[in-house]
Amino acid sequence: MDTLLAVRARGITKCFGDVVALDGIDLDVARGQVHGLVGPNGAGKTTLLGLLLGLAVADGGRLEVLGTPVERALSVPDGVAGFVDAPGLYPSLTARQNLAALAALRGLDTGTAGIDDVLGEVGLTDVADDKARGFSLGMRQRLGLAAALLTRPRLLVLDEPSNGLDPAGKRHVHGVLARLAADGTAVVLSSHRMDDLEALCSEVTIVATGRVVFSGPLGKLAAENRELDYRLRTSDPVTARRVAGDTAGIRIVDDSGPRQDADVLVVRGKVAALDELVADVVRADVAVRELAPVVSPLEAAFLALTERQEAGR
The missing domain is CATH 3.30.70 (Alpha-Beta Plaits)
Known part of the structure; x- marks a missing residue:
């Protein structure tokens, strides 16, 4: 077991009926690394993110998250946070109330100061007492990121976190993720925005038809023998x-x-x-x-x- 890895997957398979979503996936994500996950629609990215968050369990292969084998659903260790598709929010609650409710559900002793801190980190202080139902897509994405940050994760899993963000909001989120990685948090980031991935990621994994077709440093993709x-x-x-x-x-x-x-x-x-x-x-x-x-x-x-x-x- 490599203690420097936040994620170690070997031969991961996952099927839904006759559909093979993941077909022998290998993945290594180092601590303190922003790792990009890229692929066309239907490639298996969402399924893989769900496994990392413990929302489902693989049919075959071996998955270790933060050094712990994941062998059944909802069994990922503490320190894993994030969202798939879109963050789940209570539309009738304010941003601050959403985070307080989440903290209570997770048994987190964050207090008002902790909630205000994460709202400030994602740039939502000015709308902390506004109801989530009135939030734009970009604001909901940032509130979802704030919810993940409440747990002070060691592995952060994000699905299209830049959706709906204006340039200022995107730069703000990029800064948050870069700081997390610098502090040792591993970030797995799925996005269709190549500029986001190139700005943030040191390594990427490209998935197609449920299989890894490339995994490694970005510089390797821009090899000098490619026209x-x-x-x-x-x-x-x-x-x-x-x-x-x-x-x-x-x-x-x-x-x-x-x-x-x-x-x-x-x-x-x-x-x-x-x-x-x-x-x-x-x-x-x-x-x-x-x-x-x-x-x-x-x-x-x-x-x-x-x-x-x-x-x-």
């Missing part, structure tokens, strides 16, 4: 196009049609060739104003891996 499309914005697009056409390993993507950004060129190549292109453009006395992937490395890898898995079913 990606990049937007190249320069001060002289005509010269940049000529240079790109002469640079080994670079292809100009045919993006014919009306374009608002006439100074942008879309090129395809590996990282080493892109580095050479930038150097060549600068040597041609052209300023490089932007070089950015059209699709993020995580999203490109996600699409390639999941499409390959679907095709091989």
Whole structure:
């Protein structure tokens, strides 16, 4: 048993009738790590999150959470918190009353100060005495996060926590999760937002058709041998196009049609060739104003891996 792991899963299977939701899942999540869980709809993400929260039990394999084997439903150890799909709230109660009710149900001795602390952490102090029924989706997500924080979790499991958040709210939640990880809490985060995962996660697991198709550091997905499309914005697009056409390993993507950004060129190549292109453009006395992937490395890898898995079913 690895005491540095918050989650250790080996060969996890779960079926619902004839439907195989999880098919031999392996997963390691280290303490103090934000670990992303990615996959298309129906891939098995929600089922896996439910197992981590103790809402169900696996049909086969071995699951350890915070060093404790999980062998039946509702048997996860203390220190696990989070939500799947959406947080459950009492709409007729205020934010503060919702948290007080949860604390009472869990036997938590938090007091008013503890409740106010977590409301402040998620940025809901100003609406603490407003009823939850009037909350936006983003506010409900933040209240669900506050409910999870009440327990001071060592493993936090979150399903689409950025749903409905405006940019300020998203930044606030990102800050909370980063601080939790820095303090040693393991966070398992499922999201369709690739920008969230790239901003927060050190490692990701990609699931398709109930199987793991990739698990490891984000940097491994953006390996330098992978060709990606990049937007190249320069001060002289005509010269940049000529240079790109002469640079080994670079292809100009045919993006014919009306374009608002006439100074942008879309090129395809590996990282080493892109580095050479930038150097060549600068040597041609052209300023490089932007070089950015059209699709993020995580999203490109996600699409390639999941499409390959679907095709091989």
